[in-house]
Amino acid sequence: MDEVELPRVLEQLWGVEGRSRPGPKPAFHISDIARAAVRLADAGGLGAVSMSKVAAELGFTTMSLYRYIDAKDDLYVVMVEHAFGVPPELDPEQDWRARITTWAEAFRDGLRAHPWVLQIPVYEPPLSPNQLTWLESALHAFDGTPLPPQDRLSAMLLVNIYVRGTTQLTANMATDPDEAREADRQYVERLAHLATPDRFPGIAAAFGQLPPDDTDEFRFGLNTVLDGIQAGIDRIR
Known part of the structure; x- marks a missing residue:
């Protein structure tokens, strides 16, 4: 079998021997670059991240950073x-719904902690170690079901x-709970004024009170998705 050529960023993340680069011995590890970039993104969003700013955060020149990272997409x-780390441990004693719910809530929490992740374009499936570990974890959540491997992948993508x-x-939206609650109250108040029951009866009925806790909303939608997956499992059985 021919040897597979990996991008340099994957060689570094997987710790495999890659193409040697001329110059002095590396002064820091790629994980140091990740931590610096994540600090910038957490503080100022994805727009606050650039090769020059990451280099400055580390106390190095921009050109020196290119000894580790070939392009911004690699960054x-x-x-x-680094931001997501490893997935949660899934309890093998639980059923598939409980396991994938644990996985989904951990994924949601990771996105909430680092919302800039949602702004990063996705051009290809994950290939880095932690990201593949997340994928493997989600697929194992369906252990004990009759879903074949390809259907497990499709189910995972649906949840994702x-x-x-x-x-x-x-x-x-506002991240402070009190600010978010006030924004909800103001929205419902204005909507009730504009969407009167005689003209918009469906909207008036649905938004007649403050929205429930967002955790309840998330669980309702997730359970609806899982109900669909369960229907697919039942058809196989």
């Missing part, structure tokens, strides 16, 4: 790898898309 790879989508909807 994004190491940022996501749901989590990313719901988190994206709230990513730009």
